[in-house]
Amino acid sequence: MSFPFTAIVEQQQLKAALLLCAVDPSLGGVLIRGDKGSAKSTTARALIDILAQIERIVGCAFNCAPDSPSVHCETCNETQVTTLASPVPFITLPLGATEDRVIGTLDLERALKGAQRVFQPGLLAAAHRGILYIDEVNLLPDHLVDVLLDAAAMGVNSVQREGLSVAHPARFTLIGTMNLEEGDLRPQLLDRFGLMVEVTAPRDKALRAEVVRRRIAYESDQNAYASAWAQEQQALRNQLLKAQELLPTVILEDALLDLISHLCCEFEVASLRADIVIYKASRALAALAGRTLVTPEDIRGAAELALPHRRRRKPFEQPGLDKERLDDLMQQAQQPESQEPSPEADDGQTDRETEEQTQVFDASASGAAAKITVAVQAKQPLAGKRNVAADTPRGRVVRSIPDENPSSLAVAATLRSAALRAGDFKVIKQDLHQQVRLGQSANLILFVVDASGSMAAQQRMAAVKGTVLTLLTDAYQQRDQVAVISFRGVSASLLLSPTRSVDLAEQQLQALPTGGRTPLAQALQLALETLELAQDLPPLLVLLTDGKANVAINEVNDPWQETLSYAGLLAERGIPALVLDTETGYLRLGKARQLAEVLGAEYLTLEELSAENLAITVRGCLK
Numbered sequence: 001m002s003f004p005f006t007a008i009v010e011q012q013q014l015k016a017a018l019l020l021c022a023v024d025p026s027l028g029g030v031l032i033r034g035d036k037g038s039a040k041s042t043t044a045r046a047l048i049d050i051l052a053q054i055e056r057i058v059g060c061a062f063n064c065a066p067d068s069p070s071v072h073c074e075t076c077n078e079t080q081v082t083t084l085a086s087p088v089p090f091i092t093l094p095l096g097a098t099e100d101r102v103i104g105t106l107d108l109e110r111a112l113k114g115a116q117r118v119f120q121p122g123l124l125a126a127a128h129r130g131i132l133y134i135d136e137v138n139l140l141p142d143h144l145v146d147v148l149l150d151a152a153a154m155g156v157n158s159v160q161r162e163g164l165s166v167a168h169p170a171r172f173t174l175i176g177t178m179n180l181e182e183g184d185l186r187p188q189l190l191d192r193f194g195l196m197v198e199v200t201a202p203r204d205k206a207l208r209a210e211v212v213r214r215r216i217a218y219e220s221d222q223n224a225y226a227s228a229w230a231q232e233q234q235a236l237r238n239q240l241l242k243a244q245e246l247l248p249t250v251i252l253e254d255a256l257l258d259l260i261s262h263l264c265c266e267f268e269v270a271s272l273r274a275d276i277v278i279y280k281a282s283r284a285l286a287a288l289a290g291r292t293l294v295t296p297e298d299i300r301g302a303a304e305l306a307l308p309h310r311r312r313r314k315p316f317e318q319p320g321l322d323k324e325r326l327d328d329l330m331q332q333a334q335q336p337e338s339q340e341p342s343p344e345a346d347d348g349q350t351d352r353e354t355e356e357q358t359q360v361f362d363a364s365a366s367g368a369a370a371k372i373t374v375a376v377q378a379k380q381p382l383a384g385k386r387n388v389a390a391d392t393p394r395g396r397v398v399r400s401i402p403d404e405n406p407s408s409l410a411v412a413a414t415l416r417s418a419a420l421r422a423g424d425f426k427v428i429k430q431d432l433h434q435q436v437r438l439g440q441s442a443n444l445i446l447f448v449v450d451a452s453g454s455m456a457a458q459q460r461m462a463a464v465k466g467t468v469l470t471l472l473t474d475a476y477q478q479r480d481q482v483a484v485i486s487f488r489g490v491s492a493s494l495l496l497s498p499t500r501s502v503d504l505a506e507q508q509l510q511a512l513p514t515g516g517r518t519p520l521a522q523a524l525q526l527a528l529e530t531l532e533l534a535q536d537l538p539p540l541l542v543l544l545t546d547g548k549a550n551v552a553i554n555e556v557n558d559p560w561q562e563t564l565s566y567a568g569l570l571a572e573r574g575i576p577a578l579v580l581d582t583e584t585g586y587l588r589l590g591k592a593r594q595l596a597e598v599l600g601a602e603y604l605t606l607e608e609l610s611a612e613n614l615a616i617t618v619r620g621c622l623k
Contacts (some may be wrong), residue, residue: 001222001223001226002045002046002048002049003042003045003046003215003218004046004049004218004225004226004229004232004233005043005046005047005049005050005233005236006050006229006232006233006235006236007214007218007225007229007232008039008042008043008046009202009207009210009211009214010202010207011039011043011199013197013199013304013305014030014032014040014043014197014199015043016285016301016305017030017195017197017305018030018043018044018047018175019240019288020195020281020284020285020288020305021173021175021194021195022047022050022051022240022244023240023243023244023247023284023287023288024247024280024281024283024284025171025172025173026280027173027194027195027277027280027281027284028152028173028174028192028193028194028195028273028277029173029174029175029176029192029193029194029195030044030174030175030176030193030194030195030196030197031137031176031177031178031185031190031193031195031196031197031309032044032175032176032177032178032196032197032199033177033178033179033180033196033197033198033199034177034179034198034199034200035179035199035200035201036179037201038199038200038201039199039201039211040177040199041135041177044133044175044177045090045133047131047175048087048088048090048131049233050233050236050237050240051087051088051237051240052088052237052240052241052244053085053086053087053088054085054086054087054088054129054130055083055084055085056083056084056086056129057069057075057076057081057082057083058075058081058082058083058084059075060073060075060076061073061075061121061125061126062076062121062125062128062168062169063089063125063126063127063128063129063130064076064128064169065129066081066083068169070168070169073168088129088130088131089126089127089128089129089130089131089172090130090131090133091123091126091127091130091131091132091133091172092133092134092135093123093132093133093134093140093144095134095135095136095139095140095141097123097144098408099143099144099147100122101122101123102122102123102124102144102147103122103124103147103157103159104119104120104121104122104124104125104157104159104166105119105120105122105159105164105411106118106119106120106164106411107119107120119159119164119166121168122157124147124151124157124170124172125157125168125170127170127172128168128169128170128171128172129171129172130172130173131172131173131174131175132172132173132174132175133175133176134174134175134176134177135176135177136177136178136179136182137176137177137178137185137189138178138179138182138183138184138185138500139178139182139183139500140189142186142479145186145188145189148174148189148192149188149189149192151170152174152192153192155169155170155171156168156169156170157169157170174192174193176193180501180503180504181499181501181504182499182500182501183479183499183500183501184501184503190309190310191271191273191309191310193309194273194277194280194281194306195277195281195305195306196305196306196308196309197305198308239288240288242290243284243287243288243290244287246287246290246292247283247284247287249292250283250286250287250291250292250293250294251292251293251294252279252282252283252294253293253294256282256294256296256299257279259296259299259330259333260275260278260279260282260299260303261275262329262333263278263299263303263307263326263329263330263333264278264307266325266329267307267311267321268311269307269310269311270310271310273310274306274307274310277302277306278299278302278303278306278307279302281301281302281305281306282294282298282299282301282302283298285298285301285302286298296330296333299330300326300327300330303321303326304321304323304326307321308321399436400412400413400433400434400435400436401433401434401436402417402430402432402433402434403432403433403434404429404430404432405432406432406433406434406435407434408434408435408437409432409433409434409435410433410434410435413433414427414431414432414433415427415431417430417431417433418431442479442480442481442537443475443480443481443537443538443539443540444480444481444482444483444498444531444534444537444538444539444540445471445475445480445481445482445483445539445540445542446482446483446484446485446498446527446530446531446539446540446541446542447468447471447482447483447484447485447505447509447542447544448485448486448487448492448523448524448527448541448542448543448544448545449468449484449485449486449487449509449512449544450486450487450488450518450520450523450544450545450546450582451486451487451488451512451513451514451515451516452487452488452489452514452515452516452517452518452519452548453488453514453515453516453517453518468509468542468544469506469509471542472505472506472509479500480500480537481498481499481500481534481537482496482498482499482500482505483496483497483498483499483505483530483534484496484505484508484509485523485526485527485530486512487518487519487520487522487523487526488513488514488515488516488517488518488519489515489516489517489519490516490517490519490551491519491522492519492522492523492525492526493526494526494530495508495512496508497530498530498534498537517550517551518545518546518548518549518550518551519549519551520545520547520548520549520551520559520563521549521551521552521553521559521562521563521565521566522551522553523543523545524563524566524567524570525553525566527541527543527570528566528569528570528573531573531575538576539575539576540575540576540577540578541570541575541576541577541578541599541601542577542578542580543577543578543579543580543595543599543601544580544582545579545580545581545582545592545595546581546582546583546591546592547563547581547583547589547590547591547592547593547594547595548583548589548591549562549563549591560591563595564594564595564598567595567598567599568598570599571598571599571600576601577596577599577600577601577602578601578602578603578604579592579593579595579596579599579601579602579603579604580592580604580605580606581593581596581603581604581605581606582606583605584606
């Protein structure tokens with residue numbers, strides 16, 4: 001039993017977005033972004049209990065509407081069928097689901113019994129006319145993202161495999177949740193979500209206490225708690241039914257359509273889907289309010305949900321919407337004769353620039369992203385795009401091989417093997433074949449950044465930050481995990497533990513101050529410890545330093561010899577590395593080059609890295 005939708009504390013914008021999709025399922029769904037423990041999943045799952053039931057045919061695996069059966073549905077095409085009212089489907093798509101499970105495949109059981117090829121529907125068929133829910137949607141493997149994009153674009157799931165040729169309706173409301181710390185979402189899938197909502201846990205202590213109070217009461221006796229909120233739930237259910245009935249009669253005047261286009265242009269939204277979503281969402285808002293005429297306030301409410309994830313952004317810039325600017329644009333549209341905002345409105349930016357601390361440098365222009373290729377074999381490859389990996393659990397099937405205990409059965413090859421054997425058709429253990437997939441794996445890129453006082457000379461830190469931004473852009477495109485270590489003063493610190501969110505890495509980098517001595521040995525020691533703890537991904541160490549170590553871990557030791565000692569330990573473990581020498585000037589000591597030789601690392605200067613379209617190949621092996 002789900003937590004009652006009406007009992008959820010606050011989260012008004014999230015609840016409004018979900019209700020809009022209930023009124024008009026063609027909106028395309030909701031993306032819910034927020035911190036851990038902010039009721040994202042709870043609210044999404046609670047929606048199902050306030051939706052009206054749908055009519056479906058008993059035994060139908062495609063959720064066909066009684067008046068529109070699928071041609072591939074044996075049940076719906078029988079002479080006599082039985083219909084019943086049932087809850088709206090709420091299907092959860094697991095991150096580890098196979099492509100066969102999602103789109104459907106050959107019914108192996110019936111095929112082995114000698115029947116003709118029969119299609120076994122997957123999760124997309126089950127979600128038809130309902131909700132497809134994906135928790136941590138930003139971690140969804142790329143091959144499943146491609147499947148969703150195809151189905152969402154056409155409203156049809158087409159399957160062409162293993163001698164099957166099937167197409168069935170797959171129209172569903174897509175609801176996804178994500179935590180930004182785990183990385184961003186592919187732009188193509190991001191645009192498919194009609195609406196997006198940012199959620200946070202309440203900051204008010206009274207509200208937080210009320211959340212806990214309600215949750216404990218629900219867990220103590222779910223049935224009693226649901227009964228206590230039954231009246232509110234029914235009232236909202238009735239409101240939704242009336243809104244759905246009213247929606248076809250809601251009118252949006254042509255002048256307001258011009259307003260929608262004006263807002264999309266002013267916020268530099270490229271996708272025309274934004275205009276369509278605002279149009280539909282504003283009509284749904286009016287219907288929820290019991291009105292047949294859309295108002296400018298409906299347009300504004302719809303824009304807050306449809307534009308944040310679609311406006312044109314710079315790399316690493318977070319999705320969001322300037323609500324003050326939205327208000328100004330609304331006022332300008334309604335009062336065309338009003339004066340333009342005064343130039344003094346930009347004074348805030350000037351003030352912020354003058355207040356910037358002198359030892360926190362901005363990143364210099366980063367230019368094109370440098371491309372890194374890591375020639376390393378992963379023992380347990382995880383989803384990504386940097387390295388080609390064989391025998392992966394996901395990816396493109398390239399061949400099949402005999403295997404009496406397959407983890408991914410190659411159906412066609414297995415049946416062919418049985419058919420070629422003389423005698424009655426029967427599949428035995430020796431006929432079984434394993435699918436061999438070719439996929440792509442990610443890397444863990446550990447940035448170790450020198451933030452000592454020598455880096456402040458001639459503002460070299462600005463160039464270093466700009467360089468790391470180019471590498472972070474490449475890491476984002478390749479679905480890598482990143483981590484950041486900085487060292488200055490007398491110690492090194494792990495600014496960011498391994499994460500898929502390159503945005504968090506960029507934020508830590510931008511705020512990184514410069515000054516103090518150079519504890520390079522501590523940095524390499526911390527890098528070694530960090531990489532030993534993160535064994536799921538093949539690592540890449542990227543070290544940005546001038547190599548002028550002057551702080552030892554043990555005071556009696558020579559700082560430089562200690563640094564070389566830890567570099568040797570990293571080299572012994574076969575960790576691929578790239579050293580970017582930040583030393584400038586006519587007279588150079590060459591410490592970073594010497595360090596690269598001990599690490600067995602590729603060596604480049606910042607000037608070389610800034611060359612356009614530079615491709616770097618780093619070689620290494622995992623022990």
